[in-house]
Amino acid sequence: MKTVLEARNIDKYFTKPVEYHVLKDISFTLPEGQFTSIIGKSGSGKSTLLYILSTMDTAYEGSLYLKDKLITGSSHKHLARLRNEYIGFVFQFHYLLLEFSVLDNVMLPALKLGLKSDEEIRHDAMEKLRMLHIDKLADKKASRISGGEKQRVAIARALINNPAILMGDEPTGNLDSYNSENVFQIFKQLREEEGLSLLVVTHDEDFARRTDRILEMEDGRIIQGT
Amino acid sequence: MKQWPLILSIARTHLLTKMKSTITAALGVTFGIGAYITLVSFMTGLNGMLDDLILNQTPHIHLYNEVQPSEVQPINRYALFNSDLLQIRSVKPRKGQLKIHNAPPILKNLKSREDVVGVTPQVRAQIFYLSGALNLGGVLVGMDILEEERISNLGDYIVQGSAQALANSDNGVILGIGLAEKMSLGMGDRVQVSTPGGAVFPLRIVGIYQSGLADIDNTQSLTTVQNAQRIMGEASNYITDIHIKLADVREAPAMARQLQAQYKVQARDIQDANAQFETGTTIRNLITYAVSITLLIVAGFGIYNILNMLIYEKMNDIAILKATGFSGLDVQNIFMSQALLIGLIGGLSGLLLGFGLSHLIDSLPFETEALPTIDTFPVNHNPMYYLIGITFALLSTFIAGYLPSAKARKIDPVQIIRGN
Numbered sequence: 001m002k003t004v005l006e007a008r009n010i011d012k013y014f015t016k017p018v019e020y021h022v023l024k025d026i027s028f029t030l031p032e033g034q035f036t037s038i039i040g041k042s043g044s045g046k047s048t049l050l051y052i053l054s055t056m057d058t059a060y061e062g063s064l065y066l067k068d069k070l071i072t073g074s075s076h077k078h079l080a081r082l083r084n085e086y087i088g089f090v091f092q093f094h095y096l097l098l099e100f101s102v103l104d105n106v107m108l109p110a111l112k113l114g115l116k117s118d119e120e121i122r123h124d125a126m127e128k129l130r131m132l133h134i135d136k137l138a139d140k141k142a143s144r145i146s147g148g149e150k151q152r153v154a155i156a157r158a159l160i161n162n163p164a165i166l167m168g169d170e171p172t173g174n175l176d177s178y179n180s181e182n183v184f185q186i187f188k189q190l191r192e193e194e195g196l197s198l199l200v201v202t203h204d205e206d207f208a209r210r211t212d213r214i215l216e217m218e219d220g221r222i223i224q225g226t
Numbered sequence: 227m228k229q230w231p232l233i234l235s236i237a238r239t240h241l242l243t244k245m246k247s248t249i250t251a252a253l254g255v256t257f258g259i260g261a262y263i264t265l266v267s268f269m270t271g272l273n274g275m276l277d278d279l280i281l282n283q284t285p286h287i288h289l290y291n292e293v294q295p296s297e298v299q300p301i302n303r304y305a306l307f308n309s310d311l312l313q314i315r316s317v318k319p320r321k322g323q324l325k326i327h328n329a330p331p332i333l334k335n336l337k338s339r340e341d342v343v344g345v346t347p348q349v350r351a352q353i354f355y356l357s358g359a360l361n362l363g364g365v366l367v368g369m370d371i372l373e374e375e376r377i378s379n380l381g382d383y384i385v386q387g388s389a390q391a392l393a394n395s396d397n398g399v400i401l402g403i404g405l406a407e408k409m410s411l412g413m414g415d416r417v418q419v420s421t422p423g424g425a426v427f428p429l430r431i432v433g434i435y436q437s438g439l440a441d442i443d444n445t446q447s448l449t450t451v452q453n454a455q456r457i458m459g460e461a462s463n464y465i466t467d468i469h470i471k472l473a474d475v476r477e478a479p480a481m482a483r484q485l486q487a488q489y490k491v492q493a494r495d496i497q498d499a500n501a502q503f504e505t506g507t508t509i510r511n512l513i514t515y516a517v518s519i520t521l522l523i524v525a526g527f528g529i530y531n532i533l534n535m536l537i538y539e540k541m542n543d544i545a546i547l548k549a550t551g552f553s554g555l556d557v558q559n560i561f562m563s564q565a566l567l568i569g570l571i572g573g574l575s576g577l578l579l580g581f582g583l584s585h586l587i588d589s590l591p592f593e594t595e596a597l598p599t600i601d602t603f604p605v606n607h608n609p610m611y612y613l614i615g616i617t618f619a620l621l622s623t624f625i626a627g628y629l630p631s632a633k634a635r636k637i638d639p640v641q642i643i644r645g646n
């Protein structure tokens with residue numbers, strides 16, 4: 001099976017306020033089409049790891065491969081491009097551009113990628129919104145919709161460029177159980193119907209138990225799941 | 227770069243949702259540029275008018291002889307006293323010194339030069355205007371009036387009659403307006419002039435001129451070269467002054483030095499003659515630019531502040547854009563475009579404001595005895611200033627926008643996302 005993402009011997013230190021070894025020799029591979037969850041105590045380094053995997057954080061040691069290509073050491077510009085094309089990211093907080101419409105928010109990463117015409121992009125975006133049952137909100141301002149709706153818009157945005165992997169840092173952490181379940185079902189469906197690879201940090205054990213694979217972190221190491 | 231429409235549309239959305247700040251920032255630029263256009267148009271208009279008033283009445287090079295004692299007195303030539311200390315008291319200037327020696331060949335020579343546009347001979351004579359019991363001292367200038375009119379703007383200052391009328395008459399005179407008023411004389415009247423030697427000549431008034439400079443208008447009148455020579459009782463090679471107009475005024479000082487050495491006459495160039503005047507022009511320009519630049523700097527700080535504030539408010543947006551694949555440069559461009567849009571909108575309305583104000587000033591009546599050719603305030607509507615204005619606006623907003631937008635470029639999205 002092909003691998004989507006591979007981490008080899010990742011170490012990370014924070015130097016401020018004091019030197020702190022936050023990630024210790026982390027290695028694992030994510031095969032294509034797998035739904036993986038990361039769990040672990042607060043402060044064990046889950047978010048820190050995810051930011052490195054998502055290419056936003058470049059201050060680490062070790063090497064990172066995306067679709068079997070080494071991306072460690074690439075320029076910021078190139079990393080931005082990779083992020084744009086291959087990685088969808090969903091945050092715990094909804095993080096939409098509040099002054100733009102729902103549709104604009106979903107379209108922006110595709111417009112940035114610039115591979116399709118505006119018309120096609122608009123069509124794709126509507127498609128994603130429909131899939132997430134929020135197509136009626138398309139023309140609303142992003143600041144005028146509910147939290148659960150925002151999270152679904154964020155998922156639609158993460159999916160717009162048909163990424164190789166969808167990452168989430170506690171994407172359900174801020175939602176009630178109904179909306180959490182909803183998001184979980186969406187992820188599951190994406191994995192089953194589209195073969196999407198997912199990597200999701202969660203505190204919700206129930207959520208984690210229903211994924212294909214659980215990576216458990218403690219004190220900057222992966223202690224189980226590799 | 228097919229990304230620009232996207233970047234501009236994000237910039238536009240940011241600006242539109244912050245309408246108040248945008249307008250405040252743009253207004254700063256508008257006032258800066260508007261003030262610049264108005265000031266510079268008015269100031270250079272004023273400079274141009276003063277140039278006309280003084281500089282255009284001054285020849286580029288003026289050749290004349292100065293009254294001065296002979297350096298070699300007769301006794302110096304006498305060999306017998308060579309070894310003695312010679313002392314002469316009450317040295318007097320030599321007679322006939324005002325005449326330029328060999329004037330006709332000099333004139334001919336100058337006329338044939340490529341870099342000379344025009345040369346006119348003049349005969350300046352001290353005379354008295356006789357008016358009843360009164361003798362008014364003054365100057366009669368004999369000149370080749372048609373040529374003089376061609377190479378200077380003398381014609382603008384002849385308020386009654388014409389240069390042609392003087393050229394056609396054989397005892398005509400164009401009187402300074404101050405003289406005409408003092409002696410209650412008008413067109414067609416006769417005026418008597420007498421030489422220092424006592425000879426009296428009647429002249430007919432064929433024109434009145436008003437230079438705007440009271441000193442000249444109260445004392446000077448114009449006639450033909452032949453007339454002046456006749457009154458002075460001199461031959462036709464008697465020329466006291468030569469006026470030269472050059473193709474390029476900047477060559478005046480060098481050429482003046484050369485002519486002075488070549489012909490052994492005094493040569494005064496226009497820059498020499500108007501050194502203080504140039505200083506005045508420079509200072510007016512300095513004030514214009516100092517005021518405009520101050521206003522623009524103030525506007526620049528306004529933009530800097532507003533952009534800083536905007537970027538602070540938009541931290542989340544910046545983090546999201548970066549997380550979803552916009553590069554640091556894209557983010558910087560988004561904020562740079564906002565600064566430049568403010569500069570462009572503010573600058574263009576500044577040009578409009580300046581255009582309106584300078585035309586308003588241009589239409590205000592400004593009538594003065596001293597300036598017969600002017601009836602509204604002088605304004606110089608040079609399109610160049612509008613070009614400079616908009617360049618200024620864009621440049622200052624570019625500089626003001628650069629630091630904040632460079633900061634936005636460097637913002638680490640991880641820090642923002644963690645912060646929540």
Ligand SMILES: Nc1ncnc2c1ncn2[C@@H]1O[C@H](COP(=O)(O)OP(=O)(O)OP(=O)(O)O)[C@@H](O)[C@H]1O
Binds near residue numbers: 016022041046
């Ligand atoms: N910018 C930073 N500077 C220094 N230390 C940091 C910084 N960010 C995080 N840390 C520390 O690194 C450790 C790992 O943080 P991280 O956010 O990855 O934990 P986490 O597993 O995501 O926790 P949580 O479940 O609460 O989100 C923590 O001890 C945290 O205090």
Ligand SMILES: [Mg+2]
Binds near residue numbers: 046048169
């Ligand atoms: Mg975390």
